[in-house]
């Protein structure tokens with residue numbers, strides 16, 4: 001399967017923070033979600049992908065090319081949506097479109113106006129008067145109207161109400177109905193990923209914790225629950241994290257083959273949500 005995004009040992013130092021030896025791949029035709037807590041480096045990583053900041057070491061390839069080789073071509077083929085508005089706030093939706101469209105060789109007015117209608121956006125309204133959700137929809141309409149093969153979104157659901165969020169996720173799912181298109185988006189709302197992502201990349205403190213198929217993650221991690229009397233035994237079991245819950249304990253482990261069957265028989269075993277995996281990976285053990 002073709003890699004659309006490929007990072008190898010990418011390092012980027014900024015004041016007091018470092019993306020450290022980041023490597024992962026994103027395949028054509030899938031949705032990859034990038035998760036991590038505040039300050040983990042998600043936006044920095046996306047800025048590196050878009051060559052908005054230069055990496056110090058390593059390699060980034062998009063469509064098999066580096067930015068050094070052909071950044072113009074890469075950017076033609078990406079639809080980019082990020083938090084800070086890069087539109088002309090004083091101009092209307094339509095005027096913004098007129099200014100930006102000529103930069104894209106595959107710009108398609110018909111597609112643009114279809115999205116405007118679908119998203120119910122007011123063409124004559126100035127950007128600064130739009131709600132956060134409308135701005136996000138406009139950004140998505142712009143990003144999709146030049147038929148990109150890869151859509152990169154930084155926190156597309158942040159600050160949106162649940163109805164808008166659901167709509168946004170449906171749009172992402174719609175995009176990959178065309179198997180030549182791929183989506184890479186960051187979020188800290190992990191439940192969004194439960195619904196739409198095929199692959200998850202988890203970053204913490206500038207380092208990749210894992211980058212895997214979502215279904216495999218759910219096969220590898222286990223949430224164990226049991227009474228306080230077993231807490232001491234379970235602590236010896238190579239835990240990722242755990243805590244007392246009031247009625248006993250819960251603990252996150254990677255694989256359960258190393259745990260004696262006799263102990264497992266006394267525990268309740270669940271598949272953890274992504275949020276739980278993220279929480280215990282970051283917080284560690286406090287049993």
Ligand SMILES: Nc1ncnc2c1ncn2[C@@H]1O[C@H](COP(=O)(O)OP(=O)(O)OP(=O)(O)O)[C@@H](O)[C@H]1O
Pocket residue numbers: 014015016017036037038039040041042043044045188
């Ligand atoms: N231009 C900059 N100058 C100095 N520090 C920066 C700059 N950009 C990011 N940082 C720092 O780099 C770290 C990672 O920030 P980044 O915005 O990439 O994290 P994030 O995972 O996107 O966080 P959030 O979920 O809160 O948006 C933070 O400690 C941040 O303060």
